Amino acid sequence: MKYKEYLEAKGLPDTEESKNKYFEEYGNQLHKFIYRDFLERVKLILKDKYDIFLQKRRELGEHDLKVLNILGFITFQEQVKLFIEIAKDYALEPEDGYNVNFTIKSVEADRIIADEGIITYIPIYTKDKKNYLVSISKFEAIKRDYAAISEESQTITDFKDIVKVALAKNASDIHIKPKDNFYYVFFRINKDFVMMPNLTMPKSQGIQLVRSLKTQASRYTKGAFNPSISSQVQDARMSYEDLSTDVRLVFAPMPNLEDEMVAGRLLRKRGIQGNLSRLGYLEDDIRILQDALSRKGGLIAISGITNSGKSMAIASMLSTVQDRNVLTVEDPVEYQIINKNVTQFQIFEAQVEELKSTFVDFTKAFKRADPDIVFVGEWRNEQELSKAIEELAFAGQLVFTTLHINSAFVFYDAVSSIFHVAYESSIRMLILSLNQTLVKSVCPHCAIEMPIKDASRTISDITLRTLPYVNKDEFRDFINQDFPIKVRNEAGCPKCGFTGYSGLTPIYEYMYPDVNTKEWIRKDRPSSYEIEDHIRREGLGKNKLDVYMEKLKIGLVDLSPSTINALR
Structure with a gap:
């Protein structure tokens, strides 16, 4: 709705108060309205050439503005005039902005030179540090960033x-x-x-x-x-x-x-102190992790792909332990735990002439060192290492380790097939299996709020059908509701470096099986999906979709194809 139409519909005078009400109601949609009007004006201007524009856009796969310029139908300067003219219909006062669909070659005092020509200046409206954006950022911000990069390159x-x-x-x-x-x-x-x-x-x-x-x-x-x-x-x-x-x-x-x-x-080389909440774990799940950490004699397995935050999660948990002897071995030590009761080793030391000790050597030595908790940085496919981990877990030590598997619920099959651990031994040994991946957090300073069913339109049906979780139908129902969620503002803001994102947060799943569950698994040897379904029904864990839905509700992550693909 345009500003004048809004005033007429509400019976309001043209005042600053009316503008503020208009922006509160429609501010996060203005960039869509303006771009819609822009394309309608383009269609009128091009007339019979509009079909040529559409065909070229499909061929090149480029942004509309770039295609229009390539064809010579509407130049950058003409596009700017259109945007400014349309923006005024929505009570926006234009400021310098820029379009990021181009490769920057150089920056001059009053313009940015790109491969395709001069970068366009498009209106931007900022109110109370919340951006209602037509463009991506301000010209001066890009000049500063480019100058900093240029200094680095020299x-x-x-x-x-x-x-x-x-x-x-x-x-x-x-x-x-x-x-x-x-x-x-x-x-x-x-x-x-x-x-x-x-x-x-x-x-x-x-x-x-x-x-x-x-x-x-x-x-x-x-x-x-x-x-x-x-x-x-x-x-x-x-x-x-x-x-x-x-x-x-x-x-x-x-x-x-x-x-x-x-x-x-x-x-x-940075010290770490335990704050699982700050790392992105939910409060009810933190209580489960803390309970598992209080146990004796067994294995806690943290799994995930490379760069999924496994070592940081374990270091954070171990840094909360004060009254037990903790020994760790990694290749190398990624996070230094400052607690005096924690001793960290690594199998590579720059001062040592040769690589003399391995994970197996350290793990065997730990058995004679009176530990309460042992962290073996990576469970590798070595028979001696698997045996040493088993012996520690069955001897009364709490053992942490990391694995490269894609689900918390495949633990038993994975360690049996990869590390040749007896299936029943893996059941007896495991206390908790947690698997996680890291996804981008939406910036809390500039995120846009919209109904989840509107945000879900970017998710294809085939994506939803191929989600590898037992509750994918529940997720489909969840995203077809009306409650609001936070969505990434593609324009971003200064707080997030104009990316729309602010750091990473874990999307995780875990199982914390009780005695009855372990006995059922031992007798029936169910599939990983049957285990996942049982764990969720019995309240003994969650899968990644459960955690993702919770984080969508509280505005930590957005509903986007890239985020969902990270969970597949």
């Missing part, structure tokens, strides 16, 4: 400089990829694989940087690592004490045996 002379930029951007991983005549740098930021165009290097510079990195890494990596070899995959380590960061490196040769791809996991 100082990249060593891998350490790339690490500094990655830490500043809160990245978890660094990737250096050679292609054609360049070495491209990517960061993993909030699960997104983001290219850093201003860190791109010519091939000669990239080769030199990688060779220098391998030489430096040889000082911290013992064993079989050889910096002069570029024909085979090699693991290595780097340590930057002044940055309080270690980097776990993988070097992989390209087919020409000259270039090498580099992947680096950033391991920040």
Whole structure:
């Protein structure tokens, strides 16, 4: 509804108070109204050329504004005039904004130059720090960001400089990829694989940087690592004490045996204190985890894909333990637990000449060290390690470990088939199985509120039908209701860096089986779906859809294809 239509319908005068009421009621929909009107005006302007525009849009798969400019039907400058003219119908006062569907080449004093020309200025309206946006951000913000990136690119002379930029951007991983005549740098930021165009290097510079990195890494990596070899995959380590960061490196040769791809996991040396609520676990589930942590003699298995927050979850739980002897072994230690009763070991030490101890060695040694709780960083496919974990769990120690499996409910089948643990032993041993993945949290400062059934229109029927959960029909009913949820504002705001997202939150599932459930599993050997259904019905756990629905209700996550795909 346009502003004048709103005044007439409500019988209101044109005052600031009326505008505020209008924005309160329609503010989060204005960008849709304006874009709808824009396309209607485009159709009138193009007339018989409109079909050509639609066909080209399908062929290119590009944004409408870019296609219009490519065809030369409506230039950027003409588009701007249209947007400003339409925005006034909705009581919006235009300010400088920009459109992000273009690759920035350079920034000048009063304009941004893109590959396709000058970036458009489109109206933006901001009220009380809540953005009712037509565009993405303000021109000055982009100028500042671009200037900062440009400064970074001028100082990249060593891998350490790339690490500094990655830490500043809160990245978890660094990737250096050679292609054609360049070495491209990517960061993993909030699960997104983001290219850093201003860190791109010519091939000669990239080769030199990688060779220098391998030489430096040889000082911290013992064993079989050889910096002069570029024909085979090699693991290595780097340590930057002044940055309080270690980097776990993988070097992989390209087919020409000259270039090498580099992947680096950033391991920040930071203390951690337990606050599972702050990590994103729900209060009723925290009570279950705390109860499991109080147990003796058994196994707590935390599983998930790489970068799913397994180590942080365990470190947070262990940091709440004060009155028991805790021993951990990892490769390497990812989070330092400050408690005096917790002793942490890692199987790689830069000061040691050779790799002398393995997970098996440490786990066997722990049996003689009077521990109450043991954390084995990763359950690997080694018979001796599996046996040592079993012995600790059956001897009265509470054992934590991590697994790479995709569901909490496949634990028994997985450890039997992968680690060759007897099925009945896995049933007796397990206390709690938790599996999780990390998804993006919507920014609380700029998220848009809308009925969940409206938000669900972006989810295809085939996506819902192929969800691997026993309660997918319940989820379908859930998203067809009228209650409001928070939806990502694609425009974002300064608080979230104009991304619409604010960090990551775990979507998890778990089972905490009781004696009767264990006996049923032992006798009937049910499928993982039957276990999942039983656990939910008996109130002994949740699956990921249960947790996802709870977090949708409280506005932590949005209903989007990308989030749902993370759960499949």
